[in-house]
Amino acid sequence: xxxxxxxxxxxxxxxxxxxxxxxxxxxxxxxxxxxxxxxxxxxxxxxxxxxxxxxxxxxxxxxxxxxxxxxxxxxxxxxxxxxxxxxxxxxxxxxxxxxxx
Amino acid sequence: xxxxxxxxxxxxxxxxxxxxxxxxxxxxxxxxxxxxxxxxxxxxxxxxxxxxxxxxxxxxxxxxxxxxxxxxxxxxxxxxxxxxxxxxxxxxxxxxxxxxxxxxxxxxxxxxxxxxxxxxxxxxxxxxxxxxxxxxxxxxxxxxxxxxxxxxxxxxxxxxxxxxxxxxxxxxxxxxxxxxxxxxxxxxxxxxxxxxxxxxxxxxxxxxxxxxxxxxxxxxxx
Numbered sequence: 001x002x003x004x005x006x007x008x009x010x011x012x013x014x015x016x017x018x019x020x021x022x023x024x025x026x027x028x029x030x031x032x033x034x035x036x037x038x039x040x041x042x043x044x045x046x047x048x049x050x051x052x053x054x055x056x057x058x059x060x061x062x063x064x065x066x067x068x069x070x071x072x073x074x075x076x077x078x079x080x081x082x083x084x085x086x087x088x089x090x091x092x093x094x095x096x097x098x099x100x101x
Numbered sequence: 102x103x104x105x106x107x108x109x110x111x112x113x114x115x116x117x118x119x120x121x122x123x124x125x126x127x128x129x130x131x132x133x134x135x136x137x138x139x140x141x142x143x144x145x146x147x148x149x150x151x152x153x154x155x156x157x158x159x160x161x162x163x164x165x166x167x168x169x170x171x172x173x174x175x176x177x178x179x180x181x182x183x184x185x186x187x188x189x190x191x192x193x194x195x196x197x198x199x200x201x202x203x204x205x206x207x208x209x210x211x212x213x214x215x216x217x218x219x220x221x222x223x224x225x226x227x228x229x230x231x232x233x234x235x236x237x238x239x240x241x242x243x244x245x246x247x248x249x250x251x252x253x254x255x256x257x258x259x260x261x262x263x264x265x266x267x268x269x270x271x272x273x274x275x276x277x278x279x280x281x282x283x284x285x286x287x288x289x290x291x292x293x294x295x296x297x298x299x300x301x302x303x304x305x306x307x308x309x310x311x312x313x314x315x316x317x318x319x320x321x322x323x
Contacts, residue, residue, distance in 0.1 A: 008190065062283050063276045066205055
């Protein structure tokens with residue numbers, strides 16, 4: 001079980017209260033109509049599955065019902081960092097964001 | 102000013118309805134635990150036990166969503182209710198029979214006496230400015246008060262929240278898992294708690310609480 005810090009409530013809670021919402025920092029194409037099928041399909045369906053650092057979106061579903069981001073190591077399950085929506089992670093693999101294409 | 106900002110200024114008049122039946126209409130108000138006949142149980146059931154339960158029924162539940170960084174909105178709330186929004190996360194404020202629970206950084210649950218709900222809601226509509234939302238959810242939830250020497254032991258069976266006084270002092274309020282359902286749990290005294298629960302889960306949680314408190318003895322009060 002994770003023991004997750006909610007940046008909005010300001011305290012740690014059990015994982016039971018949260019839901020994982022997948023990869024974070026997915027940028028919606030500015031003009032979807034201009035996308036070809038490949039670009040739109042990759043935006044909708046294709047996700048990273050890294051071994052190591054992964055930036056994820058989580059929601060405090062049973063608590064304040066707010067989204068936030070988490071950087072997690074998929075090998076050790078260690079939570080490296082919690083940061084709010086709109087902020088950039090400080091813990092990143094190499095130089096590039098794991099979630100950005 | 103951008104189009105978006107100018108649109109926000111044009112706030113349509115919200116439809117506000119008095120949800121209470123008029124006096125003499127013959128319509129009977131039934132709380133979510135009406136069928137449990139708590140009044141009968143209070144008279145006929147055990148009078149001593151480790152956990153006391155009372156339904157604080159038919160209160161007005163107003164969900165307010167607004168911007169905590171907008172001083173005009175904070176002042177408006179204070180004008181209407183006579184007490185300030187709790188900005189500090191996981192806190193609640195109480196004054197007389199009105200209470201405000203912090204639900205999230207932009208959401209609060211305001212509980213007022215049932216018969217005042219419509220007046221207070223109307224007053225909000227007159228005084229509040231800017232972008233906000235006020236929803237009367239009175240019919241959708243109810244409040245259960247629990248107290249007694251074994252109330253913490255009972256709650257520990259129901260939720261992963263830490264109830265140690267250093268972690269959960271009087272005045273704190275949390276939303277969490279409660280017996281596989283959910284509840285807004287607030288501590289109003291050393292051995293005194295309030296649960297805000299959903300109407301649709303009220304019967305289930307009533308059955309759960311009876312079962313979980315069996316070893317301590319459950320006393321129903323009205």
